[in-house]
Structure formats: C-alpha cells, structure tokens
Amino acid sequence: MNETDFRHRLFELAEDAPSGSSAPPALLRRARRRVVLTIASSVAIAVLVVGMGIAGVRALQSAPTPADSPVEDPRARLDALGERWMTSVATITYRTTERDPGEAASPHQCLRQIAGGEVDRQTALRICAGVGELRLAWDPPDRWRMDAASPDGIFALLSTPEGRLRCRGSDMVAKTCVATESSGPFGSLVDPPALTLDEIGAPVTVEAGRTIAGIRSECFGVEGGPADAIHRAEWCYSGDGLLLFVLDQVEGGRVTIEEATEVSPGVSDRDFIVPST
Amino acid sequence: MGADVETIRIEGSLLADLYVRHADEALRLSYLLTGDVALAEDLVQDAFVRVAGRLLHLRDPGGFHAYLRKTIVNLARSHYRRRAVERRFLERQTEAPPADPDDLSDRERLRGALMALPIGQRTAIVLRYFVDLSEAQTADLMGRHPGAVKSLVSRGMGTLRTTVGVDV
Numbered sequence: 001m002n003e004t005d006f007r008h009r010l011f012e013l014a015e016d017a018p019s020g021s022s023a024p025p026a027l028l029r030r031a032r033r034r035v036v037l038t039i040a041s042s043v044a045i046a047v048l049v050v051g052m053g054i055a056g057v058r059a060l061q062s063a064p065t066p067a068d069s070p071v072e073d074p075r076a077r078l079d080a081l082g083e084r085w086m087t088s089v090a091t092i093t094y095r096t097t098e099r100d101p102g103e104a105a106s107p108h109q110c111l112r113q114i115a116g117g118e119v120d121r122q123t124a125l126r127i128c129a130g131v132g133e134l135r136l137a138w139d140p141p142d143r144w145r146m147d148a149a150s151p152d153g154i155f156a157l158l159s160t161p162e163g164r165l166r167c168r169g170s171d172m173v174a175k176t177c178v179a180t181e182s183s184g185p186f187g188s189l190v191d192p193p194a195l196t197l198d199e200i201g202a203p204v205t206v207e208a209g210r211t212i213a214g215i216r217s218e219c220f221g222v223e224g225g226p227a228d229a230i231h232r233a234e235w236c237y238s239g240d241g242l243l244l245f246v247l248d249q250v251e252g253g254r255v256t257i258e259e260a261t262e263v264s265p266g267v268s269d270r271d272f273i274v275p276s277t
Numbered sequence: 278m279g280a281d282v283e284t285i286r287i288e289g290s291l292l293a294d295l296y297v298r299h300a301d302e303a304l305r306l307s308y309l310l311t312g313d314v315a316l317a318e319d320l321v322q323d324a325f326v327r328v329a330g331r332l333l334h335l336r337d338p339g340g341f342h343a344y345l346r347k348t349i350v351n352l353a354r355s356h357y358r359r360r361a362v363e364r365r366f367l368e369r370q371t372e373a374p375p376a377d378p379d380d381l382s383d384r385e386r387l388r389g390a391l392m393a394l395p396i397g398q399r400t401a402i403v404l405r406y407f408v409d410l411s412e413a414q415t416a417d418l419m420g421r422h423p424g425a426v427k428s429l430v431s432r433g434m435g436t437l438r439t440t441v442g443v444d445v
Contacts, residue, residue: 003406003445006437009387010309010407016384017308018318020300023293027322031292034330 074204075197078220082193084241086140091267092213092242094134094258096148098185134186134258137271144190145271157184160274186258188233188246193220196233196248200224212236212244213260219245229253295341296325303345309403310353312392320356324348346408347418350400357396383441390440398433401426406445 001009134148146157156167157180166184167177183190197204202224209218217236225231229251236245244260300321307317307324328344391399397419404415405426412430416423437443 001441001443006443006445007406009383010403013384013388013391014305014309014407016314016388017301017304018314020297020304020321023296023300024322027296027325028292030322030326031296031329034326035292035332038330038332 081237093262096132097257099255137267139267398429401429402433
C-alpha cells in the first residue's frame with residue numbers, strides 16, 4: 001500500500017463517521033448558553049475593570065496629596081490650615097528640640113561643662129541633647145494642655161476659659177501652679193501662623209512635604225527680617241489641619257523644633273481638671 | 278469565513294449554520310482519531326460548544342475551522358489520557374481474546390491498526406495524511422516541535438507497515 005492508497009483508505013475509513021447535516025437542538029442550546037455566558041462574563045469583567053478604574057481615579061483625586069499638588073497661594077493655604085488647626089481636636093506627642101545661642105557645640109562638650117554641677121545625670125543628658133518630649137491635648141479654643149519635658153525642666157501649661165496656668169512638674173499640684181499669659185517656649189504650637197508671618201513680613205514658600213508620624217503633610221516656610229536677625233519659620237500640617245511640625249529660629253537666637261511622633265484623635269476630660277488654688 | 282463569523286449572533290440559526298458548515302469534516306477527523314462514532318460525535322459537540330463560546334475572543338475570527346480542529350485534537354488527547362488509566366485497569370481485570378485478522382475487512386484492519394497506535398502517533402498521521410497538513414502545520418496544531426512530529430509519523434507508519442502493509 002503506497003501513500004496514495006493509504007490516503008484513499010483513510011478517506012474511506014472516515015466515511016464511517018456520522019454525518020453532521022443538522023445540528024442537534026441540545027447542542028445549539030449548549031452553544032447558546034456558552035455564548036451568553038461568555039458575553040455576560042466579559043461584560044461583568046469590563047464593568048468591574050471600568051468601575052475599579054473610576055474608583056481608583058476618584059480615590060487619587062480625593063486623596064490628600066498635599067505635597068504633590070501645586071498650591072496656588074501658599075499664604076492662603078497656610079492660613080486655611082492654621083485656621084483648621086484651631087478647630088481640630090487631637091492628642092499629639094511631639095519630639096522637641098531647643099537650642100540657645102552660646103550653647104556647647106556638642107553634647108559631649110556640654111556634658112563636660114556641667115559635670116560636677118548640681119544637676120543629676122538624667123537632667124544633664126536631657127539638657128545637653130537639647131531634646132525633649134511634649135504632649136499636647138488640643139481642644140481649642142476653650143481648652144488645651146501642654147506637658148513638656150525639656151532641657152528647661154518639666155512643666156505643664158493648662159489653658160481653659162477661666163485662664164491659663166503654668167505648673168512646675170507634671171502632677172499639677174496646686175502649690176506649684178501660677179497664672180500666666182505666656183504660651184511658653186513652644187508657643188508656635190498654639191499660636192496661629194499669622195502671628196509669625198506678620199512679624200517676619202516675607203512671602204510664604206511651599207516646602208517639600210513629608211510623612212510625619214505616619215501622616216502625609218504639606219509644609220510651608222517663611223524667612224525674613226533684618227539682616228542681623230534673620231527669622232525663619234516652618235510649619236507642616238496634615239491635609240485635615242493637624243499641626244505636625246513647627247520650626248522657629250532666629251539667627252543668633254533660640255531654635256525650637258516640635259515634630260509629631262504620635263497622633264491620636266480626641267482628648268480626655270481628665271487632662272483639663274483645673275487644680276484647686 | 279471571517280465575514281460569516283463577524284455577523285454571528287447568539288441566535289440558534291446562525292450557530293446551526295456554522296455547525297452544518299463544519300460538522301462533517303470535524304466528525305471525520307474526530308472519528309479517525311477515536312475510531313468510535315459516538316465518541317467522535319461527543320468530541321465534536323464539546324469542541325463546537327467551546328469554540329462557539331470563544332467566538333468573541335478569537336484573535337482571528339475567520340479561523341473558526343482551524344480553532345475547531347485544534348480543539349478536537351486537544352479533546353481527543355485529553356480523552357485518551359483519561360482512558361489510558363481506565364484501560365490499564367481493565368486490561369488487568371480481563372484479557373480480551375485476540376481478533377482473528379482473517380475475519381476482518383481491510384477497512385476494519387486499518388481502523389484497528391490505527392486505533393492501536395498511541396494517540397500522538399495517530400493524531401500526527403491523521404493530520405498529515407487525512408487533513409493534509411504540512412509537518413510545520415501539524416506541529417503547530419499539536420503544540421509539538423516539527424522534529425517530534427516527524428518522529429511520531431515515522432514511528433506510527435513503521436507500525437502500520439508491519440500491521441497493514443502500508444509502504445510510505
């Protein structure tokens with residue numbers, strides 16, 4: 001049997017196959033169901049993809065991306081965030097840094113300078129590191145409380161509608177509290193930026209935004225004043241107006257920096273119990 | 278063909294037309310791969326349903342026939358893989374009496390010899406000598422290397438030479 005014969009025999013054998021002259025109704029039903037199913041699943045997938053795309057675009061548009069979005073008027077934006085801060089309620093812990101002019105250039109040098117003095121080792125370390133911690137219970141305008149452990153010591157400031165108290169130590173013992181008008185060394189946290197801006201009188205610039213305490217922030221700076229006392233300030237706010245970073249520096253003067261490390265919503269009423277005098 | 282498929286809707290009449298146009302050739306191919314009328318019909322129907330479901334996604338809608346052919350080959354291969362396990366089990370249970378070659382017609386002998394080939398060899402031979410595909414086309418359809426197809430055909434034809442006297 002040669003190739004031609006073999007092909008011929010194969011064709012003969014194939015003649016035994018049934019004829020497909022008409023499609024069985026059951027087959028057509030199956031095929032139609034399959035087509036419908038395919039179209040339906042394609043449409044569902046398309047709708048899902050489009051829906052997710054739209055949701056994604058909306059999420060991107062509504063997401064607070066302060067640092068990435070251009071600010072047309074930095075001063076207006078800063079004022080708006082400052083105003084929002086004045087109506088926010090939160091408890092925020094800040095890491096603070098304070099340096100005075102003429103201080104030792106390094107913590108090591110500082111420790112050597114105060115060694116043998118009256119301060120204990122822990123206080124000496126805090127003084128020389130220049131860093132401290134501040135807890136702000138913020139519920140303006142009626143009440144706020146600031147507990148600070150800084151190189152200057154431990155103190156608390158309590159502001160209520162009845163007035164403002166400055167207390168030494170952290171336990172608000174009545175004997176150690178005195179009435180005060182001052183906002184303390186970290187007044188930048190509780191004063192609106194407009195005060196500093198009016199004092200410096202220079203245009204506001206947009207600074208690179210960054211993530212502080214896990215929150216994306218938008219930052220602004222200002223620098224100006226007389227040549228021998230350039231005043232520089234910087235603020236970083238979250239999109240909803242929480243103040244996360246403040247820097248205040250006068251050339252040749254004191255530098256204070258507060259940077260949030262922990263943010264929680266709301267305040268506790270216990271923070272605002274006024275000690276009896 | 279392309280124009281036909283582009284106008285396909287899910288109405289039964291169009292699907293029926295498509296079936297009538299391609300069923301005969303598909304059934305013959307399926308029958309040569311399976312040697313069983315009922316099985317051949319089942320495979321063609323399954324293949325038709327599958328390809329009909331993918332009509333909207335076919336990269337080349339005009340190639341319905343080629344897709345159908347490829348689906349039949351794949352379904353036959355899957356079927357025989359499944360059957361191989363069953364067959365080995367059944368062979369252990371009962372030894373079928375060998376058929377007397379003198380009692381069979383030439384056509385039956387060829388069918389028996391063809392069906393005795395492994396599915397790969399049988400598919401390669403049917404595609405080459407019945408569907409008349411080239412070695413490259415056969416390789417593409419089977420998802421194998423052309424060299425592998427050549428080897429399958431050669432071994433299959435070698436077996437047929439001894440069983441039914443094919444001299445190709």
